[in-house]
Amino acid sequence: MRTVHEIRARSTRIGRFRSIAWELQTSRYVEQASHTLLRLNLETRGFHALADEGWLALLREDATRLDYTRWLATVYGFEAPLEAALAYTPNLKLLIDLRSRSRAGLVVQDLLALGLRAGEITDLPQCLPMAPFRSPIEALGWLYVVERSTLLHDAVRRHITSRLPDLGTATSYLTAYTGTAGARWTELGHVLDRAAPTDDLIHDLVVAAHGGFRALIAWTHGRTGVRAYGL
Numbered sequence: 001m002r003t004v005h006e007i008r009a010r011s012t013r014i015g016r017f018r019s020i021a022w023e024l025q026t027s028r029y030v031e032q033a034s035h036t037l038l039r040l041n042l043e044t045r046g047f048h049a050l051a052d053e054g055w056l057a058l059l060r061e062d063a064t065r066l067d068y069t070r071w072l073a074t075v076y077g078f079e080a081p082l083e084a085a086l087a088y089t090p091n092l093k094l095l096i097d098l099r100s101r102s103r104a105g106l107v108v109q110d111l112l113a114l115g116l117r118a119g120e121i122t123d124l125p126q127c128l129p130m131a132p133f134r135s136p137i138e139a140l141g142w143l144y145v146v147e148r149s150t151l152l153h154d155a156v157r158r159h160i161t162s163r164l165p166d167l168g169t170a171t172s173y174l175t176a177y178t179g180t181a182g183a184r185w186t187e188l189g190h191v192l193d194r195a196a197p198t199d200d201l202i203h204d205l206v207v208a209a210h211g212g213f214r215a216l217i218a219w220t221h222g223r224t225g226v227r228a229y230g231l
Helices: 004-025 028-033 035-043 045-057 065-087 104-113 118-122 136-148 150-163 165-170 181-195 199-222 224-229
Strands: none
Touching: 035 045, 035 181, 035 199, 045 065, 045 136, 045 150, 045 199, 065 104, 065 136, 065 165, 065 199, 104 118, 104 165, 136 150, 136 181, 136 199, 150 165, 150 181, 181 199
């Protein structure tokens, strides 16, 4: 049974990581660089706690290798079809380099390192259907949702590898932006500023991000497919 001190320490640690992510999103540099990104952060803040829940769960002292594997499988089930939808969205590639932000393949590498076979990964449930988006603005709203989580990745990686050192060979996804997360976040802000220079377009961007967050939360909090698969 946990002591009051242990419970308070865990609560403080998780609260600290939440504040780190929020500070990264709303830092003065980002605020100065991108009014659009700051506004998007503020107008989607109501979704952030639920969207972050799976990552923050990995900060528990009792988080296991199986917890990590399940969560990566869940992430893959959302990001793989999203990346496909982004790739086929007309004109989106004119605004942003999607290849450098595609990470589903890295999740596959990590799942293989964790012991899953290639056929098992292929059979993992995915969040479908996810068709190409109607416009770059809609696509960027959804991209924002998954890019935002990268601000937590380094903290999660440090924590799980300190507790479970054998997982160090299965962190390709978490290390994709190591040392560059802030710069990539700022770059995304510049893209959003160029893509949504008017209030109407920013509104459309916020609406799209709300839709992305709702889909992500429904997927991650259901997770029935992943668990039913046997993970």
